[in-house]
Amino acid sequence: MTSATVDTRTLVSARADRMNYANDVINSIGLPTSGTSVNDPATGEHIGYIPDVDVAGALEAVGVADNAGRAWARTTPRERANVLHAWYDTLVAHTEEIAHLITREMGKPLAEARGEVKYGSDFVRWYAEEAVRPGGDFREAPDGGANIVVRRGPVGLAVLITPWNFPLAMATRKIAPALAAGCAVVIKPANLTPFTTFYVVELARQAGVPEGLINVITTEKPADFSNAVLRDERVRKVSFTGSTGVGRQLMAIASGGVLRSSMELGGNAPALVFDDADLERAVDGVFAAKLRNGGQSCIAANRIYVQSGIADDFVDALTDRLAAVDVGHGLGDGTALGPMIDRRAATKMAELTRDAIRRGAQLRTGGVEFDSPGNFFAPTLLDHVPASADVAVSEIFGPIAAVQRFDTEDEVIARANDTEFGLAGYVFTENLDRALNVADRLETGLVGINQGVPSNAAAPFGGLKQSGLGREGSAEGLEEYQNVRFYNIARRPSA
Ligand SMILES: NC(=O)c1ccc[n+]([C@@H]2O[C@H](COP(=O)([O-])OP(=O)(O)OC[C@H]3O[C@@H](n4cnc5c(N)ncnc54)[C@H](O)[C@@H]3O)[C@@H](O)[C@H]2O)c1
Numbered sequence: 192m193t194s195a196t197v198d199t200r201t202l203v204s205a206r207a208d209r210m211n212y213a214n215d216v217i218n219s220i221g222l223p224t225s226g227t228s229v230n231d232p233a234t235g236e237h238i239g240y241i242p243d244v245d246v247a248g249a250l251e252a253v254g255v256a257d258n259a260g261r262a263w264a265r266t267t268p269r270e271r272a273n274v275l276h277a278w279y280d281t282l283v284a285h286t287e288e289i290a291h292l293i294t295r296e297m298g299k300p301l302a303e304a305r306g307e308v309k310y311g312s313d314f315v316r317w318y319a320e321e322a323v324r325p326g327g328d329f330r331e332a333p334d335g336g337a338n339i340v341v342r343r344g345p346v347g348l349a350v351l352i353t354p355w356n357f358p359l360a361m362a363t364r365k366i367a368p369a370l371a372a373g374c375a376v377v378i379k380p381a382n383l384t385p386f387t388t389f390y391v392v393e394l395a396r397q398a399g400v401p402e403g404l405i406n407v408i409t410t411e412k413p414a415d416f417s418n419a420v421l422r423d424e425r426v427r428k429v430s431f432t433g434s435t436g437v438g439r440q441l442m443a444i445a446s447g448g449v450l451r452s453s454m455e456l457g458g459n460a461p462a463l464v465f466d467d468a469d470l471e472r473a474v475d476g477v478f479a480a481k482l483r484n485g486g487q488s489c490i491a492a493n494r495i496y497v498q499s500g501i502a503d504d505f506v507d508a509l510t511d512r513l514a515a516v517d518v519g520h521g522l523g524d525g526t527a528l529g530p531m532i533d534r535r536a537a538t539k540m541a542e543l544t545r546d547a548i549r550r551g552a553q554l555r556t557g558g559v560e561f562d563s564p565g566n567f568f569a570p571t572l573l574d575h576v577p578a579s580a581d582v583a584v585s586e587i588f589g590p591i592a593a594v595q596r597f598d599t600e601d602e603v604i605a606r607a608n609d610t611e612f613g614l615a616g617y618v619f620t621e622n623l624d625r626a627l628n629v630a631d632r633l634e635t636g637l638v639g640i641n642q643g644v645p646s647n648a649a650a651p652f653g654g655l656k657q658s659g660l661g662r663e664g665s666a667e668g669l670e671e672y673q674n675v676r677f678y679n680i681a682r683r684p685s686a
């Protein structure tokens with residue numbers, strides 16, 4: 192098959208009871224009756240408004256956060272841990288509410304949204320546990336004339352900017368370590384998926400997070416927002432998750448005030464499947480790495496390299512898996528793939544597919560936009576994708592599995608590393624030496640070995656090259672919100 196086919200699957204519809212439940216959760220947030228409209232990406236339906244805050248409003252929030260942060264910085268690690276534990280318990284108790292909200296505003300299937308609630312809440316629990324281990328050190332000067340006490344304290348007021356693809360996890364991965372370290376925050380979620388942030392921040396308040404410590408700002412002019420708040424002297428830190436282009440702009444502004452900066456940016460993950468891989472395990476892993484979040488993930492398998500000896504079997508098996516996926520509203524029964532976030536994203540999938548086919552790729556399944564008011568694109572597999580195709584060089588951010596073939600280990604590593612990005616990579620082989628040697632040679636911040644979802648609150652998530660700076664999750668994620676200082680204590684030798 193070399194050209195687009197009609198996908199005969201019918202879309203799964205949302206269940207009315209789940210839609211009503213999600214709407215009740217949105218209505219409970221207490222949002223304005225006008226402002227910026229938020230829509231369900233699966234239906235295009237308007238689901239609520241958020242405030243369009245101007246620069247003066249954003250700077251007011253900076254002032255509120257600055258005041259609250261000064262008091263919070265003086266709390267003990269145990270006090271901060273207790274508040275974060277309480278927030279974690281509240282998040283878990285509201286799993287259903289949050290999951291329905293995520294699906295309604297972002298589109299991912301409800302089962303995946305529940306998974307995000309677990310993943311996102313795990314960051315809060317992890318940093319509740321890390322809060323009482325702020326780190327520090329005691330050293331002796333080599334000449335014996337001093338002791339050096341190394342202390343870690345809060346970096347100060349942090350501005351957090353998050354994307355739409357994981358509305359909960361991208362927020363908690365930043366807010367929780369900031370609070371654990373003793374910082375206040377101003378957070379700007381994406382306008383496409385703001386409700387989850389408003390909702391979980393309200394849960395944080397109910398759990399005992401002091402007023403003014405977490406401030407949510409939504410705006411239609413994000414550039415005005417960042418230009419103003421990142422130049423404000425009260426702000427000491429910026430943490431951004433989003434595209435590399437916007438990350439570069441924010442780093443340029445942050446350089447003015449020499450702000451501590453964490454940047455979680457774009458990816459172009461290679462997945463390497465060797466002849467000696469377990470076929471079933473490799474198909475499961477690549478399927479997960481591709482289809483998690485509908486492919487709208489920074490660590491999604493972007494370039495799938497399969498060694499010649501296993502390639503035909505692998506492609507057949509992955510094609511069957513993708514062709515069997517139920518597509519539809521995330522609040523439907525059995526939906527495994529929801530909509531793209533917006534029409535532009537769905538159109539981009541169609542363009543990428545057309546470009547690849549024009550350049551010689553073979554379409555094995557999918558390749559069609561569904562005829563619906565939503566933004567659906569069928570799970571797609573393109574085989575024999577030329578390295579020059581757009582789908583092989585740009586971040587796909589959608590459900591297209593783009594397969595290329597390779598012969599040798601050296602060849603595939605050179606191809607895998609031939610990108611300015613360096614976030615995630617995947618290796619599938621049953622040979623442990625090969626797995627570790629290839630992982631060592633991949634220029635990525637994280638490597639999934641025989642599995643497709645490597646993210647974990649205990650792992651230092653982050654990229655190399657133009658995929659970013661800094662780490663989120665784990666002990667390293669706390670350090671991003673800490674200043675390191677030392678006291679030099681003079682010592683006289685005993686008489
Ligand atoms: N490395 C990671 O951990 C990670 C995680 C999720 C997403 N991403 C990346 O994010 C991208 C997709 O997300 P997106 O489309 O929302 O990205 P985006 O860069 O367009 O937007 C991200 C956020 O930045 C805001 N923003 C945009 N311009 C801004 C400006 N000038 N000043 C301040 N804020 C601004 C947006 O409103 C949104 O809140 C992909 O490239 C993906 O790889 C990376």
Ligand SMILES: N[C@@H](CC=O)C(=O)O
Nearest residue numbers: 356487488489490646
């Ligand atoms: N997929 C990432 C987030 C980026 O999209 C994760 O696993 O945390």
